[in-house]
Structures are given as C-alpha cells and as structure tokens.
Amino acid sequence: MDWWLTDSEGIVAFWLLIFALCNGARGMYCWFRDRDDRRVVERLLAFKPHPVQASFLLGGMSEAAETAVCMLVDDGAVKVSSMGELRPTHRGRKQTDHALRALVEGIRATPSGTTTPLHEITTEARFAPFRQLVEHREPAVQLTASGKSQSLMLATSLLTTFAMGVHAGGAMAPTAFFPEAHRMSWLYVCMAALLVQWVLAGIWPSEKRRRWKALDAVCRDKSEMARAALPDSTRQAIARTKERPKPPPPLPQPTRHRTRSNSGDTCGAGIDVDSCRSDSSCGGCGGCGGE
Numbered sequence: 667m668d669w670w671l672t673d674s675e676g677i678v679a680f681w682l683l684i685f686a687l688c689n690g691a692r693g694m695y696c697w698f699r700d701r702d703d704r705r706v707v708e709r710l711l712a713f714k715p716h717p718v719q720a721s722f723l724l725g726g727m728s729e730a731a732e733t734a735v736c737m738l739v740d741d742g743a744v745k746v747s748s749m750g751e752l753r754p755t756h757r758g759r760k761q762t763d764h765a766l767r768a769l770v771e772g773i774r775a776t777p778s779g780t781t782t783p784l785h786e787i788t789t790e791a792r793f794a795p796f797r798q799l800v801e802h803r804e805p806a807v808q809l810t811a812s813g814k815s816q817s818l819m820l821a822t823s824l825l826t827t828f829a830m831g832v833h834a835g836g837a838m839a840p841t842a843f844f845p846e847a848h849r850m851s852w853l854y855v856c857m858a859a860l861l862v863q864w865v866l867a868g869i870w871p872s873e874k875r876r877r878w879k880a881l882d883a884v885c886r887d888k889s890e891m892a893r894a895a896l897p898d899s900t901r902q903a904i905a906r907t908k909e910r911p912k913p914p915p916p917l918p919q920p921t922r923h924r925t926r927s928n929s930g931d932t933c934g935a936g937i938d939v940d941s942c943r944s945d946s947s948c949g950g951c952g953g954c955g956g957e
Contacts, residue, residue: 674834674842678859681830685863688822692815692870706807707878717892718765719803720885728908730800731787733892734769735904740895743770748899750907751781765799772796783907809881813873823863831856 671680715723717737722730735752738744742758754774761767772793776782787793834842834852841851876882893901 671833672837672839674839674845677830677833677837677839678842678855681826681833682859682863684829685822685826685866688826689819689866692818696815700808703807703877706805707881710805710881711884715885715888716763716803717888718763718800720888721892722800722804723809724882724885724889727788727797727800728785729889731769731784731796732904732908733889734766734796735784735787736893736896736901738766738770738773739900739904740892744773746900746903747781748903750783750903750905752783752904753781765796765803768795768799769793784904785908785910789910807878809877811871811873811875811877813871813875816867816870816872819867819870820864823860823867826863827856827860830859 671677718730718734721733735744735746738758738761739746741761743755743761744758745753745755747753752773754770754776761770769787772787772790772795773782775792787796831852841847841849842855844851871877896904
C-alpha cells in the first residue's frame with residue numbers, strides 16, 4: 667500500500683487507476699441504462715422499419731416527407747413537375763399505409779390553382795395528420811448520444827491530474843521516472859498523464875453522435891430502396907423544393923436630404939439648391955426669400 671501512496675511511480679499509477687475506475691463505473695451505468703433501448707433497436711432490426719419511418723429515424727420529418735412523396739409518385743397517386751411542384755392525380759394505387767393516405771389527402775386539399783412544394787409538408791396545417799402519424803411511429807429510443815459521458819470523463823481527467831500533483835507535493839516524492847530531476851519536473855509528468863487521460867476520455871461519444879450504426883445502415887437501405895424506384899431527374903426535382911426559398915431582400919428606402927440656400931434658410935427635402943435662390947424661379951419654395 668505504501669507504494670501507491672508514497673512512491674513516485676505508485677502515485678502516478680494510483681491516480682490513473684482512479685481515472686480507469688471512473689470510466690468503468692460510467693460504462694456500467696450506461697450499459698444498464700440502455701437495456702430498454704437495445705431491445706427496441708433489436709426489434710427494429712428484426713422486423714425492418716417502414717421506409718417513411720426509416721427516413722424519419724435518419725433525418726427527421728424533412729427526410730420522411732421526401733421518401734413519402736417518392737413512394738406516392740411511384741404509385742401514381744401524385745405527379746411532380748420538372749420544378750418539383752406536387753399535384754394530386756385521380757389514378758394510382760389505393761394507399762394502405764395510414765401516413766401515406768394522410769399525405770395524399772393533404773396534397774389534394776391544396777387550394778385550387780396552386781401546387782405543393784416539399785417544404786410545405788413539414789409546416790402547413792393541412793399536413794398535420796401526416797406528421798402526427800409519422801411521429802407516432804417513432805420508437806421510444808435515444809438515437810443520439812447526450813455527450814454527458816465525454817464531458818464527465820474530461821472533467822475527471824482534470825481532477826485526477828490536479829490531485830496527482832497535490833498528492834506528489836504532499837508526499838514530497840521525487841519526480842516520477844526521473845528521480846534526479848528537480849521536483850518541479852512533476853509538472854511535465856502531470857501534463858503527460860493529462861494527455862493520456864484526455865485521449866481516453868475523447869473515445870466516449872460526443873453530443874449528437876449517432877448511437878446505433880446497425881440501425882442507421884438498415885434505415886439508409888430502406889430509404890434508398892424506396893427512392894430508387896424513381897429516375898434521378900425526378901428525385902432531384904422533388905429534392906429541389908425541400909428547403910423553403912429565402913424571401914427577397916427588402917427594397918432600400920429612399921434617402922431624404924435637406925439642403926440650405928445661400929441665405930441660410932432650409933429648403934424642402936430633395937429640392938435643388940439652385941432653385942432656392944432669391945429670384946423669380948423660386949416659386950413655391952416657401953422660406954427661400956423669393957420676393
């Protein structure tokens with residue numbers, strides 16, 4: 667026990683062991699916490715998600731809407747122009763999927779004489795039933811990492827490094843691995859230990875990193891298969907209206923300048939100075955001394 671508390675190399679090993687134990691404890695906590703999520707993911711992998719649901723799991727409502735439109739165009743229930751404008755048709759197969767049927771009804775509810783761009787599906791009220799049905803299918807699983815584990819381990823590395831330096835100073839231990847060096851060299855030992863811990867802490871998933879690579883691969887395949895039924899030109903036309911166009915910049919306001927005549931009187935805004943001279947041409951320029 668004395669080696670861990672008083673020996674120079676033992677002090678380094680002791681605090682690195684503390685850091686390793688903290689990582690292990692956090693890992694065990696995450697493993698027990700994610701048991702239900704793993705069951706949900708295994709069920710999704712076994713039964714394969716619907717293409718619209720798969721797109722929603724990958725990229726949210728915008729991706730789900732794009733895949734759903736591609737499926738409706740392939741079924742003939744919706745037609746798309748070269749500019750990506752969506753219009754309903756009176757043909758095509760009857761939709762058995764509730765979300766796709768709600769989307770068809772929303773497109774048919776588009777006001778007469780107008781078309782539906784893709785970005786309206788994620789915002790307009792007439793497509794609310796479609797969005798609700800898609801969101802209702804979302805599994806109760808955390809798809810991205812919270813980032814707390816990485817932050818906690820980075821903070822732990824700072825604390826253990828500081829404690830290592832305090833411990834070495836209190837034990838009056840010579841510099842680890844370099845006993846003949848000045849005791850201030852402990853600073854470099856602590857910096858090296860911090861670097862090692864920092865690299866290990868960086869292995870933890872950062873915030874918003876995707877957690878389930880196998881599920882992402884399955885969802886990506888399902889989405890691509892649904893979209894691949896259309897020609898590339900049609901797919902590009904649909905994707906062209908995914909983003910809402912930016913409004914035009916406001917027109918610049920005309921600037922109004924006030925000018926002065928030679929006598930110091932102020933003329934109206936925008937009136938030529940020469941017209942404010944005291945002659946008969948001043949006319950209705952009140953205050954310019956025209957009499």
